Amino acid sequence: MLENAFVGTRRYYTLLAVLATLSAVGFLVYLKQLSFGLGITGMSRDVSWGFYIAQFTYLVGVAASAVMVVLPYYLHDYKAFGRVTILGEFLAVAAVTMCLLFIIVDLGRPDRLFNVLKYPTPNSVLFWDMIVLNGYLFLNIVCGWMVLESERHQVPPPKWLKPLILLSIPWAPSIHTVTAFLYAGLPGRGYWLTAIMAPRFLSSAFAAGPALLILLALLVRRYTKFDPGREQIQTLAKIVTYAILVNVFFFFCELFTVFYSRIPEHMDHFYYLFYGLQGKGWLVPWMWFSIVGMCLAALLMVSPKIRQNETTLALTCGLIILTTYIDKGLGLISGGFVPNPLHQVNEYVPTVPEVIITLGVWATGFLILTILYKVAVSVKEEIQA
Amino acid sequence: MGINRRDFLKLAGLLGLGGKAAFELVLPGEVEAAVARTEATGTRWAVVVDMRKLTDKVAARCIEACHSLHNVPNYLEPPDPKLALSEDLKNRWQIKWIWTDVYEHAFVGFEQDHKWDKLQGMNFLLLCNHCDNPPCVRVCPTQATYRRPDGIVMMDMHRCIGCRFCMAGCPYAARSFNWRDPRPYIAKINPNYPTREIGVVEKCLLCEERLAQGQQPACVEASGGALIFGNLNEENSPVRAALRAHYTIRRKPYLGTNPQVYYIV
Ligand code: SF4
Ligand code: SF4
Ligand code: SF4
Numbered sequence: 001m002l003e004n005a006f007v008g009t010r011r012y013y014t015l016l017a018v019l020a021t022l023s024a025v026g027f028l029v030y031l032k033q034l035s036f037g038l039g040i041t042g043m044s045r046d047v048s049w050g051f052y053i054a055q056f057t058y059l060v061g062v063a064a065s066a067v068m069v070v071l072p073y074y075l076h077d078y079k080a081f082g083r084v085t086i087l088g089e090f091l092a093v094a095a096v097t098m099c100l101l102f103i104i105v106d107l108g109r110p111d112r113l114f115n116v117l118k119y120p121t122p123n124s125v126l127f128w129d130m131i132v133l134n135g136y137l138f139l140n141i142v143c144g145w146m147v148l149e150s151e152r153h154q155v156p157p158p159k160w161l162k163p164l165i166l167l168s169i170p171w172a173p174s175i176h177t178v179t180a181f182l183y184a185g186l187p188g189r190g191y192w193l194t195a196i197m198a199p200r201f202l203s204s205a206f207a208a209g210p211a212l213l214i215l216l217a218l219l220v221r222r223y224t225k226f227d228p229g230r231e232q233i234q235t236l237a238k239i240v241t242y243a244i245l246v247n248v249f250f251f252f253c254e255l256f257t258v259f260y261s262r263i264p265e266h267m268d269h270f271y272y273l274f275y276g277l278q279g280k281g282w283l284v285p286w287m288w289f290s291i292v293g294m295c296l297a298a299l300l301m302v303s304p305k306i307r308q309n310e311t312t313l314a315l316t317c318g319l320i321i322l323t324t325y326i327d328k329g330l331g332l333i334s335g336g337f338v339p340n341p342l343h344q345v346n347e348y349v350p351t352v353p354e355v356i357i358t359l360g361v362w363a364t365g366f367l368i369l370t371i372l373y374k375v376a377v378s379v380k381e382e383i384q385a
Numbered sequence: 386m387g388i389n390r391r392d393f394l395k396l397a398g399l400l401g402l403g404g405k406a407a408f409e410l411v412l413p414g415e416v417e418a419a420v421a422r423t424e425a426t427g428t429r430w431a432v433v434v435d436m437r438k439l440t441d442k443v444a445a446r447c448i449e450a451c452h453s454l455h456n457v458p459n460y461l462e463p464p465d466p467k468l469a470l471s472e473d474l475k476n477r478w479q480i481k482w483i484w485t486d487v488y489e490h491a492f493v494g495f496e497q498d499h500k501w502d503k504l505q506g507m508n509f510l511l512l513c514n515h516c517d518n519p520p521c522v523r524v525c526p527t528q529a530t531y532r533r534p535d536g537i538v539m540m541d542m543h544r545c546i547g548c549r550f551c552m553a554g555c556p557y558a559a560r561s562f563n564w565r566d567p568r569p570y571i572a573k574i575n576p577n578y579p580t581r582e583i584g585v586v587e588k589c590l591l592c593e594e595r596l597a598q599g600q601q602p603a604c605v606e607a608s609g610g611a612l613i614f615g616n617l618n619e620e621n622s623p624v625r626a627a628l629r630a631h632y633t634i635r636r637k638p639y640l641g642t643n644p645q646v647y648y649i650v
Contacts, residue, residue, distance in 0.1 A: 048562060107584070341493065
């Protein structure tokens with residue numbers, strides 16, 4: 001099946017070349033980071049996690065959202081999604097790969113990475129995160145590949161696969177829950193110390209992930225002979241609608257608790273993000289754009305007219321991806337570390353090398369995604385023909 | 386320096402500080418009771434900072450003693466002027482094992498409006514609290530940070546993978562990371578103590594290397610009596626004597642970390 005990855009149009013090769021170049025540039029800058037240290041990033045003693053960990057968190061959500069196409073198909077026998085499960089699973093593979101890469105580029109001592117396995121420490125959430133992420137990667141590669149293979153030979157998938165597919169369903173929310181627990185159990189970090197962290201992570205993931213899937217499905221339809229299907233896209237759109245509404249609701253629940261209780265250690269992080277604190281607050285316009293945009297997108301999605309028109313649907317999905325990305329990718333980590341435990345405001349701004357490395361990892365992920373989608377789409381085209 | 390005990394009690398009473406919610410007042414003898422309750426065997430190291438004796442000069446001496454002994458780089462005033470850093474980088478890369486900060490920062494969650502004029506702006510000496518229930522140990526994925534039976538929260542800098550989870554976990558900002566090679570910024574390398582490499586976390590280790598030789602921690606020795614060190618499980622230790630005789634406070638005790646650095650104010 002893999003041979004399909006090597007035969008393609010000019011456009012396919014150009015895309016691969018662009019992505020490979022970007023990831024190579026990222027890798028070169030990463031070599032610089034290896035020799036100099038993480039000092040080439042904008043992170044600091046006070047904001048000790050930054051852009052990398054933020055991307056990681058966002059992408060865990062994207063990966064988890066594959067369950068939104070797998071679950072209806074296998075548990076509710078929703079046949080229409082049979083066409084698109086593979087798109088969800090391969091998106092998860094690419095997203096988890098990016099997650100793992102982001103963890104590695106964030107480590108001060110990547111050469112000692114395997115200490116995590118050598119000295120297994122069950123009381124550390126990071127230990128569990130590593131287990132669930134690698135497990136999820138494995139499950140999605142195996143399930144995606146085997147189902148596609150049997151589809152190609154027009155035979156039912158092997159019997160032993162079913163339990164793995166069923167296992168992958170609860171496994172998906174587990175990866176994002178464990179990731180939320182990285183933050184939500186730390187004393188003295190008021191912004192993260194909230195039980196609604198994991199639910200909020202899941203709701204924003206189940207909005208952003210399927211929104212991305214809709215965009216990808218539209219792209220696949222435009223540039224290949226395989227049509228993921230209008231009904232499939234519309235069902236995904238409904239999932240996005242519910243998820244984004246729940247996400248906005250959770251956000252206001254959080255706001256109520258924080259601002260009605262008026263406990264400074266929880267409130268000040270919100271002040272920093274939405275008003276600025278001690279005269280500093282470069283994230284303020286971003287955060288307002290994010291929350292206003294998210295509410296607007298939720299309202300737009302509720303309207304059937306907008307949802308059913310694929311152009312407005314695509315635009316709204318784009319807005320959802322952007323606003324949830326700002327919320328998690330910019331606000332979440334900075335907001336948790338500013339103000340610091342001594343109530344000082346030291347802001348964090350990513351540096352150019354940091355952004356280039358980040359782009360490099362994204363490019364690597366999309367390279368994997370392009371190849372996997374190419375394989376999947378070729379098989380689908382074969383069957384159609 | 387400091388406020389006298391009567392004022393302090395008056396204020397404490399005024400503010401209804403009987404409970405331990407926002408702030409903990411360790412009453413004389415209270416630690417006694419706690420220790421008596423838990424089997425008083427072995428060693429439990431603790432530090433008491435006597436704020437009445439801690440002038441800025443004394444504090445500077447303590448910091449100097451610790452940082453020069455332990456090869457802590459100085460990014461603020463590099464040994465070679467050519468290595469001078471921008472304000473931004475100084476701030477970001479700073480490594481501190483022991484440092485001072487004002488009351489409002491050291492004791493976040495216990496701001497007391499204008500009534501606490503005497504405490505506002507007072508410089509406290511801060512270091513790792515060697516918490517009895519340390520979140521940094523709980524989160525470390527490799528046990529590079531671990532708790533010794535004598536209470537020292539230790540680090541194995543050869544095992545640390547530099548994930549910085551412990552920095553997110555510590556509610557006292559007691560940990561620093563090596564964002565770059567620290568060696569050029571060490572004025573005079575002490576050959577008897579290791580220097581650190583790029584990409585690992587470090588902090589005060591309570592001078593475990595000196596304790597092993599029966600010496601006091603360097604900062605305690607340099608403090609001229611402002612810092613008191615000893616074994617909490619030993620009835621006649623200087624720390625027990627100090628806690629018996631004075632009211633002490635600790636940083637953020639409401640988080641349940643059970644910090645083992647006490648302050649006499
Ligand atoms: S003060 Fe911070 S670093 Fe020290 S033991 Fe407590 S939590 Fe750990
Ligand atoms: S940075 Fe080092 S000491 Fe800290 S949690 Fe990670 S491995 Fe443990
Ligand atoms: S106990 Fe030792 S290591 Fe810790 S601050 Fe004092 S001198 Fe430094």
